[in-house]
Amino acid sequence: MPTAETDVLIIGASQAGLAAGYYLKQKNVNFRIIGMEKRLGGVWRQRYDSLVLFTPRAYSSLPGLPLTGDPNGYAAKDEIADYLERYAAHFDLPVQLETEVLSLTKEQGKFKVHTRTGEYLANNVIVAAGPFHKPFVPGFREALANDVYQVHTSQYLNPSSLKDGAVLVVGAGNSGAQIAAELAQDREVYLSAGHKMRFLPLQLFGKSIFWWADKLGVMNASVDGKLGRFLSRQGDPIFGYELRALVKQGKIKLKPKTESARGHEFTFQDQSKLTVQNVIWATGFRPDYGWIRIADVLDDKGKPVHHRGVSPVQGLYFLGLPWQYTRGSALIGGVGRDAEYISELCR
Known part of the structure; x- marks a missing residue:
């Protein structure tokens, strides 16, 4: 199988991975994004037909490209899927789909990612596969x-x-x-x-509840602070x-x-x-990071050990986790902040 080398390999081609790609492209970093799906936005397209975001469009965009449509309206799942596809094309992000990762190891200072279609060597890896793996x-x-x-x-x-x-x-x-x-x-x-x-209302005094949360600092309350710790519980x-x-x-x-x-x-x-x-x-999902075969990366429950997405292993990062740093970390409109932070650490 062929081996490709890159400075940064992003595992996951949905919103978190694309946001990371946006910032790395601004820095002219050599990177690639790989994903399992056959088509960008595939994870969204497969969800139930009536799925609609509870965040309005004004708070549902990735960095650099606003979601079109009524900013106070709510996007349906296929609209988000199409947006992700358009986003990758707009910024000409190097995405390779139908690439399932089988294992991630680190040898002699380099990360080795083994997939069904080949191997990758990278100086940095951003795991942007999200938290929702196994139903x-x-x-x-x-x-x-x-x-x-x-x-x-x-x-x-x-x-x-x-x-x-x-x-x-x-x-x-x-x-x-x-x-x-x-x-x-x-x-x-x-x-x-x-x-x-x-229950929380979608609108309060004519404004989205997320507008109020933004103005009151709720969306940016970090998990390190008192308010963030309270909200995360x-x-x-x-x-x-x-x-x-x-x-x-x-x-x-x-x-x-x-x-x-x-x-x-x-x-x-x-x-x-x-x-x-x-x-x-409607019982949620469980994480499945068993393919990461590097010591000290996962805790005894199989969840990533990290602070603000930075793992104990140099060069390995996570992105798109719930409360990775703020309430918005796992939302389309909030993942960009974490992506920018992580991209600055990739060397």
Whole structure:
């Protein structure tokens, strides 16, 4: 297999990787971006049909190229996918797709990245693959009957894929909330929440809630500071009041944490039980950095050890992680700040 050399190799060709590429190009650094997808924006295109960002377009752009359209409106997933494709073309970023990384090692001061299509040697590596790798589903799903339709949010597309009858959405983050609201239009919906839900409006006094967060310093509050530490422990709120309204109207019925399931029946934390024909697992993802084979890079839970994206291993960086440095670190409109910081460290 061929071996290519570069000063900086960026692993991940979505928003974080492209933002890093933008800043490295400004510095005339020799770099490459590699990604697994067949087409830029592929991760976004594969998400459920009704997915809409909760950040308005004014706060959903990468550095150097604003997202077109109503700045106070909200972009759909395919719009973001097209934007990422346009962004890479606009800045002529060196992106190589359909490149799956099998391992990352460091030998004699150089990083070696082994992929299915060849090897790369680099002085610096930026892991911009994001935090969402393996869909997580509780182990008790295996005890469900074969005729119960079940799907993780990463594979769910629209209501037409479900069987007739009631549906249980397990997990009450923003994805679970959006999907539950969509399904409640024409079927019986239950939503299982393992925590108390907090709601924030999309608009406040005619301005986006993100406009207020920006003006009040919330978006730039660092995880090193008191406010940032407090906010990072709170978990994400649900943006918008649509779900709350549907619950009040009785169109969505809330259940506590799902504890177990067997056959056609689910059991919840309060020991109540429910029989449904469909379940959507809005239970998030787990990181998978097992391909990084360098000591001291990952903690005992398999998560990156870093401060502001800088790992203990010289020349190895992470980008696009939740609360990497601020609330906006994992958002399209906030990743640029971290990308600029990391790019200045690449030598």
